[in-house]
Amino acid sequence: MDRCESQPEVVDRDGPTAVAKRILPGDKEEKTIGDDFQWEYLEFDTSLPDFTTMISESSLIKPPNLQKYGNPFEWSRPQKNVTLFLCCISTFLAAYGAGEYGFTGETLRSEWNLSLVAFETGLTVFAFGFAIAPMFLAPFTEINGRRPVFLLSGLLLLIATIGCAVTDSFAGMLIARLFAGIGSSTYSTIIGGVIADVWQSKDRNVPMAVYSGFALGGTGMGPLISGIICDRVSWRWVFYSHAISVAVVLCCQLLLFKETRGSILLSRRAKAINSYYDILDEHTKQTGSPRVSPKIRYKVLADEQRQSLAEMLRVSLTRPFIMLSTEPVVFFFSLWAAFAWGVLYMTFNVLSLVFQARHNFTLTGQAGVFAAMVIGVIVATLLSVYHERIAAKHLPGMSASPEGRLYFTCIEAMLLPIGLFWFGWTSYSSIHWIVPTIAIGFATIGVYSVYLAVFNYLADVYHRYASSALAGQSFCRNTFGAVFPLFTSQMFLALDFPGASSLLGGIGLVLTLVPWVLVFKGPQIRARSKLASEIMSTAH
Template sequence: MVERVERTFMSHPDPEFQHEKSDSESMASVERPVPIVGDWTVDNVPIQNENPVTMQDSHGTRYQYLTFETVIPLEEFASSHPDATPPPNLRKFESPFGWGSKRKLTVLILSCCCTFCAAYSAGAYSIAAEPQRERWNLSVTAFATGITAWAMGFAVSPMFLAPFSEINGRRPVFIASAIMFLIGQVACAVTSSFAVMLVFRFFVGAGASTFATIIGGVISDMYHAEDRNAPMAIYSASALAGTGFGLLVPGFIIGRVDYRWVYYHQIIYLGILLLVLYFFFSETRGSVLLSRKAKLLNQYLDKLEKRDSSPQEPKPDPGTSRLVHYKVEADENRSSIGRMLYISLTLPFTLLATEPVVFFFSLWASFAWAVLYMTFSVIPLVFTTRHNFNTEQNGAVFSAVSIGTILAAILSIYQEKLAKRRWPKLSESPEGRLYFACLESALLPIGLFWFGWTTSSSIHWISPVLAIGCAQIGIFSIYLAVFNYLADVYHRYASSALAAQGFMRNLMAAIFPLFTNQMFTNLGYPQASSLLGGISALLTLVPWVLLFNGEKIRARSKIAREILASPSRS
């Protein structure tokens, strides 16, 4: 007689843990159930899994935990039931790690287009400041609250979206966020009230946040850690270059047509992107694909069982087993939605308060991000007062942001290949990712000092433009280093660590634009820029400290020690 096997299901504290590892790795990382003793068959067809683990639930139904490595004997099922419904096609449920390069590239390009669009919306609002301020009779600071509203939506939304991404997958969250993004942009375009504009700017930021936060999960769903640098560099480039283009293109629009076209052309782009996502964006979350695969398989097996139990059908031979069914371990281990929301909202702040690495890396990235958002106000202020630039010319200056980002992305991909070829041992520790960042991040303070002391009208405008490009390369290196290092160090807690720095980063981006104009006007352009450069230079010490002492710091961290001791560490 087959005995029922009891099992204690374990919940992991981080609801986004699964997208740091492949499903097969996750299956290997928890306590295994005790297999039922004895070989068994399904309608006299041997199960082809090596050492299959089978259990029974309270209803007496046999089941296995399904992984991407589970061999499903569909042909044998079909041959033993020749008159039954043909078996389902399971190819669409293959592991994203095993997808072909074209399919991965399609999803990556679509994801980066979304990220580009999200970043574009941040900058486009700012370049249309003059006509909107005139319409609503707003001060510079009052108008900047639109940036604050967008950044706050961008900061808060990911913490609520993470559990839904785990349960429902990336694709539904992408589609829903794109719809929210689109509705928000339509409302901003047609509203006659600035108060309504602020409300919908928050929702635009909330919808856009998905395209900047969940993309990291999409990339880790498809690429193993050693293959992620190039996709992450492309993603980072789309985020930062989008900001520059969002200030460049609308600058040409405003001088020719009504300012509402700053929103209209984004609505057109978003509408097309939403359609493309609907038809071509594939689900990448492994646990969700496995759940859908298990559901389809179980429906097919139920049909076979009903057929076998029909009075018209011959009874199976005595001693043969009922058909095996399938479950997904992630579904069994998952906490309630309330619990996941609680963890998603509290764990990032716990890490921020208790982990020095998370705090200082978040501070480093947040300041760099705040400087980027300050340029929304600084560039029009400086180039209008010192060089008599109009809106279109000010928009063209922002091309330095995009060009600097593209150059930095190319450099990042090249130096990763160089490091693997020349210094393969660099990849053996998380600190290996910081060598290049230690040098390149210094370009941010260099660019800030350079910009501040070349803003005089007697100096050609190309000099501060080049300084902006220099600073942008530094910002890119910081952005990429923080993402990669936190993911390498915190593994199962990586999404929460990244959520922590994302919240701090966007909070500072929301606050800094509120005092940027007053700061540069009251202190003077060279002095204000030098103050930012000095703070940036001080924060540049962060990666150097970790480069030489990272291992010791991690050894003192309770969470890092737990990860290092875990057999599932990948």
Template sequence: MADAGINQHPAENSQTSEPISNFHRHGAREEKLEARQQLEIEYLYLDFETQLPTPFRTSTSHLDGSPPPSCPNLKQFTSPFNWTNSRKTMITWLACAATFLAAYAPGSYNAAMDQLTSRWNVSQVVYTTGITVFTTSFALAPMVLAPFSEINGRRPVFLASGVLFTACLIASGGTNSFGGMIAARLFLGVGGSTFSTMVGGVISDIYHAEDRNAPMALFSGAALIGTGVGPLIGSVIAQHTTWRWIFYTHAIASGVVLAIMYLVLQETRGSILLSRKARALNAYYEQLEEAGYHGVLMPSEEPAEKQTVRRIRWKVKADEERESLAKMVRISCTRPFLLLVTEPVVFFFSLWISFSWAVLYLQFGSIPLVFQTSYGFDLQESGAVFTAMAAGALLATVLSIYQERIAMRFGKLSSTPEGRLYFACIESALLPVGLFWFGWTSFPSVPWIVPALAVGCATVGIFSIYLAVFNYLSDTYHRYASSALAAQSCCRNLLGGVFPLITKAMFRNLGTPAASSLLGGIGALLTLVPWVLVFYGTRIRARSKIASELLQQNHT
């Protein structure tokens, strides 16, 4: 019952252990047993590399002849980094399915607008606040809920979020009032936030940094594909049946994924698994002592007769370093905004991705408006245009998986965080290109496929920005990466929820060419962000108190 490697940390106040000797007389054996019973328990730190001891036995049979209790099954506590590739792949796809379902929610809701605005006698802007409410709770909830995954693990938070998410979808389909819909959307955002945003943590739990590009690309692709598929399928359902089935079908899919998750998803957070392993071993040692087997033999190269018998219990350093829940929530809610105002990299990356996310959500209103006005499309036909968004995200996912391998083969990537930005510098320009393209081709005289292709082009640009921000902040801030990523996530979801409220007014007042050109100009200006970091990123990080501190630690 030994793991590979050893990492021992004896307690400071431990007493000298008793040397082993052969027992020739029954009385001597009893004296030795009594001495072992009086040994003080030593608390040692446990990690995944620790070699485990074996129960001590005398050279003859035990005093009462009873065998020691069986050792617990420790395979369930294996480090997630050492899991098989098939197991990691299954968890990655399952987590991406959860991300897809969460991203599906805003666009599918928009497909029910025509039916519900007339049913509840509310304006389109008022109805669109359902998206804003969803994205607001989606942005803020993880800051409060994230610490629970550190204490309780990923799995219970995933399952609880899935239950809440599915229940709110059922409530959305069953409500008979706009107020009920808004309340359901509020809690739907809470469930969807951890159902989606925790996926990045799961990927970090099971993959080392050098292996995360492909799973992170799949995660990013799931988010953008889900955003495009939502209005695509939602419009078909709304065109052929009642609006309620938009939410019921979503709830059925969510329930299926939740059931699969309950059956196959295992805990991925290493510190939680290590704590459970320590508890299992400590319970085993207590059973050994109750059966009369006091003490264990620590792994050693010395002969058995020279080894010592020790009474030990295991503890985990992460449990000791973990703050109280109240303090963890306070840090989770304040540190992201502290980084946002003190770290230029976090600020400008958050601004960059927030704008791109706002453009993504803006298309929920701009695509139906333009294609119904210029080309006479009905609800289902304008919803089908979102196929371009899903296809663009799928194409970008495939490209991002292979482009890093190609670049590393030709030595174009360095070991610095800036090495991940080379492709983003080029591909992010597709966002403003797509916006200009869309604005100046959305005329009845131009085939509808031309502006539809512009949507796909812009989506590829958005994807590259999304993935570049995740990778760069993770590589730069390390243990503060979760706070840096929380800052950008909060900003992009808040801004993403605001833009749908002003989309139709902006496009109608400015006209499609001018409105798209305004957005394209802002996008082009923000495209300078990765270029600045490619050339000056090292110096910028050196001037950052947090990033430079982590950089120095990595070099020591």
């Protein structure tokens, strides 16, 4: 797979099992140095001698600790769970940053004399940074690994969030929000790659479901907490509290988050072994003792196949858009996910608008409505975890094709348009507020099912090109998230709440046909795609 990681990547060309061939004596690629050393490609399962038996004369030459560079697929369950927890809490804080901004509007608009549209650009620039940054940052995870990019992005998010808290101008807020979006984007999008590094494909459903739950749960928790804060203390504490949380998680990552990228670990493993052999050889020369190190040195295939940084940037910035324009599956799935994400970002304005105008809710009351989103995400996450168990028990043939992942989605995704119709036509003051609130929870389940289905299906179909396909949908998704809030209030005030919700519900209903079409016609559609048909034929 090319290395564009603008979405939670679930297939990794350079994963721990993909550096696959060893050079044996007589092969054309055999290479020697000074007619003494033979180079071999290192794999995680390469047989190595017992280092502790190589030196008997000196205990000062300590063998390398290769456990630090072990195969992430073989990590212990506790270590995998710690990694997943750090990933999930990170993406939660990234998503939290998107929703925390809205409830500061009442104070900031008055303090800085802003129109509603001008204020909403603070959400737009955040989403724009979220959409663009991963395409530039993706190649650096291939060169430097996940951990450095992960930590630096967290540091950038921390600094930008503090900037939001201390700024005294709207221009400063916009700049800080842009960099907060850039930092958050890596937190959110690189985690799919981390999950692919640590879990085999057959084991990824649960960690991906949990990850998706934290991503959408953070989006709902942001306005929930920030609304309560704004109703009691200064708006600056919305960002101060977020910055404190980011700082704590960043410290935990610094201590507990280990590199997961297989090719990087193999390179470090090869370097450690080669350095040890060099030390042994030097010891042999100095003491005149018999040679104990083997006449080999190791290298990693992925290092040799890696393109230049300029070429990787070119691929990261162009291939997602090429696939959007040439692959119908990528285009329609991206449109579907983008619409769902745009609706999700609309809720930051709509819920406050409805419950303040129709039910006279206080700021804390408006914030409390977002608990319905959080509950909806929890329910959706539990459902997706049990889908796999149900399928394994009653539908064992589901995983035979990529369309097997869409059976449950076809039903659950319909909750998005249903929830939109339900919310709009029950938003009258004469109807109890709990009725439209429940509708929000159902619509959120629909958004979650779309979010997870798009990742899983594109990864299954496009394999080594999956990260580019997912990068394209991520760009579309976050672009819609950036644009939709700019006209949300105007649309709902012009069309009234039932009319605006019905318009959105109708669009959502049409887009819900996408998984149904693929369930019945997916194999034929994939057969017409040059990329998909080539990949699927290779897989078989």
